Amino acid sequence: MSIPILAEQKLLSHKLRRTSKRLEILEIFLSHRRNAISNQDIEDKVTDIDRITLYRTLKSFVKHGLIHEVVDGNGKVKFALCEDNCDHSHHHDNHAHFHCQKCGHTICVNGDINSDLKIPVGYKVNKTSLIVEGLCAKCN
Ligand SMILES: [Zn+2]
Ligand SMILES: [Zn+2]
Numbered sequence: 001m002s003i004p005i006l007a008e009q010k011l012l013s014h015k016l017r018r019t020s021k022r023l024e025i026l027e028i029f030l031s032h033r034r035n036a037i038s039n040q041d042i043e044d045k046v047t048d049i050d051r052i053t054l055y056r057t058l059k060s061f062v063k064h065g066l067i068h069e070v071v072d073g074n075g076k077v078k079f080a081l082c083e084d085n086c087d088h089s090h091h092h093d094n095h096a097h098f099h100c101q102k103c104g105h106t107i108c109v110n111g112d113i114n115s116d117l118k119i120p121v122g123y124k125v126n127k128t129s130l131i132v133e134g135l136c137a138k139c140n
């Protein structure tokens with residue numbers, strides 16, 4: 001088995017204590033790169049994890065800027081690995097998500113959505129969400 005150096009470094013730089021479950025879950029996100037995955041996907045891959053531990057781990061990962069929530073076109077919540085500049089105080093995932101209408105596959109799409117929006121003066125953006133729907137490369 002390979003030593004999850006990258007996962008360890010990421011936990012450390014995001015001020016999270018390393019536990020074997022955290023490492024295991026983070027490894028799954030690292031291997032999925034820009035692909036969003038659901039609770040169920042993770043539960044299926046991690047050995048002996050209860051839902052509460054998983055829920056708490058995902059919540060602390062989101063809080064510390066390791067992963068972000070993705071609500072796909074059907075209102076289903078998924079999670080994806082953050083961009084490198086996200087940390088415990090700020091998320092910078094101002095990108096769109098592509099959702100395949102056929103297989104449900106959801107991916108992060110590069111490009112800042114906010115840069116082209118003319119947000120009125122005095123308004124503060126807290127969260128940006130844009131879902132692009134269509135067919136993924138496999139289904140198309
Ligand atoms: Zn983020
Ligand atoms: Zn598809």
Ligand SMILES: [Zn+2]
Pocket residue numbers: 068070080093095096097107108109
């Ligand atoms: Zn994303």
